[in-house]
Amino acid sequence: MNPQQIEQSFREKICSALRLEREGSGRYRVVTPFLIGDGDHLSIVLRRNDSGWVLSDEASTYMHLSYELDDRALDTGTRQKIISDALAFFGIEDDDGELRVDVEDDHYGDALYSLVQAMLRIGDVTFLSRERVASAFMDDFREFLSRILPEDRMKFDWSHPEHDPKQLYPVDCYVNGAQRRPIAIYGMTGDSRVRDATITLHQFENWRLDIYSVAIFEDMERISRKPLARFADVAGKLFSSLPENENRITKHLEKVQSI
């Protein structure tokens, strides 16, 4: 196919998937080929009001987000910024949860593209769910330790082979001691991981294992006070975050390994 034919194919494919379905007087469902990650199509309505035509998601975008996120999580921080930036950039109004754009000067196509892109951009804030952010931190945690620790002495997702065959008390990264004291390094993304590590370190004490522990937090300020206090009683060294402490962590581990 030549470029003109390819272009024609693009147009036919997109145009054939776009249509209006009448839903009543002055109201149409805009059927598009654009999907959310669960296969549902973007829900868009074209309706007439006193001042002309308006395209609206009729609150479907935020309702869909509520399947995975609490509404309040959208009011502050990075998610709120992404949403407000998308609305401003694409000229979309947020009317108490309804995303809408007035069609001006008969520019129906422009209005539709703007609303579609805003809906897709806002829908992507689910990628900032705590689970996904925590996953990214653990990736960084592993990459950093792989960079600074000798490969033949470290093991991710370690558990004690004799005391813990069922792997109930895992360590995120274990550095074997050879002639030195072994080190258990934990990546802390939230309260539940802190609690689990506290239990594990208590169990190590019960088993009389001499293992030095280090915890690297994604953001220590987000950990609840009590779990953090309990953990601090059994842990060796805590670092409040990773990016700002890479040098300190490296020096500390070098120092501990030489003891």
Add this chain to the structure above:
Amino acid sequence: MPVDLTDPQIRELVAAPKLLPSAYPSILTRMTERRKHKRSDLEIESQSGRFRIMLRQNVMNALDFSAIFGYHMPSSSRVFRLRRYNGRHYHTNKIEQETISGFHIHQATERYQAVGAKEDAYAESTERYSMLSDALNCLLEDCNLTPPEDGQSLLFPPRLVL
């Protein structure tokens, strides 16, 4: 792409008997409204694990609703959506290359997780319900959720009060 739950695990979680907490009617019918939709959530503890029922009702469009049955993944904050009983809108099953309209039921599958889609990206058309209260009753039946012995057999009065 790695999958979180296999098809046998999904079937087992859906089919396992689960008892609703005694306060389930009041919790589910007490919906809060924000951003032009109403919502209520119910946590369920069972021998099979922790689950959540989520109800959503669009205030602007009565046919846009969702009754969701999710499973709390262990050691995670994530709720894995096992079933989702949706209102009327378009849906495309990307793998099967088929588009459906109308009321439909999303189901978690291994094959959609494997291609990087949401776990419940597969859906089938249904004529079993046309409003949220009936969708919820289908969810309770399909997912083996039973009221406590002293509870009412019908969750809602004939029409859900929003």
